[in-house]
Amino acid sequence: MVAYWVHIPEVIGSIPISASIIMNYIKERCEKCVWYNLDTNLNCTRNFPRTKTTENCKIRMRKKAPWIDAFIKRKEPWQLESIKGWKAMDKKEKMEALDALVNKAKKKAEKKGSKVVIGKGSELPEEFLTIKQEQTGFPLLDSWSQGGFPSGGQISISGEPSVGKTSFALMMAGQYQRQGKVVAFVNYESVLDAKWAQKLGVDTDNLYLWEGEALEDGLDFIERATKESLVDLVIIDSLDAANPRGTLETKKGVEKDIDDDTMALKARAMSKWYPRVSFHFRSNNTTLILIGQHRTNLGGSIAFSSMSGGNARKYADLLYMKLSRIKHSSTSQFLEIGNESVAYKLKITVAKSKYKGLREGDMLETYFFFDRGFNIGFEYVTMALNNLIEDSPLTTTGTSTTYVNVDEEPISLRGSKPATIYAKLQEMGLLNELIDRISID
Known part of the structure; x- marks a missing residue:
């Protein structure tokens, strides 16, 4: 049987005693303590009973070990400050205690240099209570999305080649610029036609263009610009064209060959990056438009098109839209004026939505014009014929x-x-x- 040496002041001195005897002694002695004295922040370190007292007892667990106080200060005395006689707290007391905890947690985070938003709903900034919407500047899109696309988060756009993904994003960039906002274009495809961008409404003289080789360099630029609230809209074109640094060189800087294994490096990089920037996207109302190419997924029994970037990208999306040309239709897939084709029929499908404007499965069919992208005149005609404009001529x-x-x-x-x-x-x-x-x- 394990023996304990207990110091009993002014009673019997120091003697070895069995575990059962000491437990009986502790029980008898502790029962004579001041019961549940809440005026002190002392807590018993012994197995029985775990209560608070003012009694000055000492104990050691082996011979020649140093004597320690049997009663020590609790680590978090604030946890019990609102408790009255061990009775359950009512709602008011709970909220007062929680307010104290909130203030303490906020000060602790800010002391470490972290930003934190915490408190009751009525005290929080608007951007943390609702997902804001930004109008696209095109009446049919704004009507379909009930006020525009979400801001303060990520919008993903994917589709087949030459379907209009980059043009779609550039038209959004032009709308942001017309409102006096700052736009950055992170270009991994190294193809941006400035004249075409200007036709779509982009002020290229005030468009910040970033081009680079490694994915991580662009992500680092976006993170820094977002944290300091320097940009309102960032466009990445495209995620599939970006190369993680691990595909280019080893950790020691040695250049890699094309046949070296680089599986899942992009997904890993994105998984690390999203938790670092998601809070700042929301707090600074910065929007990220992520353009992706369709890749055929052959992992299951059925082949289907998907967007790269791993599951982290899917969770980060506030809105994910797929663009496709309508090729099989009872009518022509092109809009013809005279004998000239001026536009092709485009379908926008919502694959995911986290905001009130759109829901998964929503679809819009419209025409994408070769010379200007979305056409305000055509959209007004479409809305008027569908009784979406009051007092329309x-x-x-x-x-x-x-x-x-x-x-x-x-x-x-x-x-x-x-x-x-x-x-x-x-x-x-x-x-x-x-x-x-x-x-x-």
């Missing part, structure tokens, strides 16, 4: 459409499909008039 009744011009003269147009009516208004020189009238309204 353009109305339809089944198979025919009527346009009332500025002189209040009705003009009959045969057909009711947006592509048909758009082409006729364009041919008659009435399209700009329609745009001006709806924009003023």
Whole structure:
């Protein structure tokens, strides 16, 4: 049996005693203590009982070991400060205690140089209570998304080659710039046509362009710019074209060959990066548009297209949209005016959404014009024919459409499909008039 040596002041001195005897002694002695004295922050270190007392006892667990106080200060005395006689706290007491804990946790984090947002909902900044929306500047997209796309997080756009992914992102960049915001373009594909970007509404003179070889360098630039709240929109084009540093060289700086194993390096880099920047995206209302290419996934019984970047990217998305051309349709996949094709039919499918504007599975079919991308005039025509514009001068009744011009003269147009009516208004020189009238309204 294990023996303990206990010092009993002014009673019997120091004697070896069995475990059962000492437990009986401790029980008898502790029962004579001041019961549950909450005016002190002392706590018994012995096995029985674990209570608080003012008694000055000493104990040691082996012979010649130093004597230690049987009662020591608790590590976190604030945990019991609100407790009254071991009774359960009511709601008010709990909230007061939690407020004290919140303040302490916040000061502790700030002392270490960390940023933290904590408190009741009424005390938090707006960006942490709701996902803000940013208008796209294109009426059909804004109507479909109920006010625009989310901001303060990541939007992913993927699709087949030449479907309009980069153009889509550049049009969003132009809208941000028109509102006086700062945009950065991280270009891993090393292909950016400045003239085309200008046609899409981008002010290239004030567009910050970053080009580099290693994925991590671009991610580091984005992280620093976001933490210091220097940018409002960042576009990465594209994640698939970016090379992790591990695919280029070893940790010692030795250049790697093309046949060296570099599996999952990109996914690992993104998994490390997202937790570092997600808080700053939200707190500084910085939006990231991530462009991805479709890759065929052959891991299962059915091959399907997916976007690279690992699961971390999927969790980070506030909105994930897939773009595709409509190739099989009862009507032509192109919009023709006269004998010239001016646009192709585009389908936008929501693969994931975390905000109120859109839901997974939502789809929009529109036309993407070869000379300008999304066309405001065509979108106004589409919305008017679908009764989405109040007091519209353009109305339809089944198979025919009527346009009332500025002189209040009705003009009959045969057909009711947006592509048909758009082409006729364009041919008659009435399209700009329609745009001006709806924009003023």
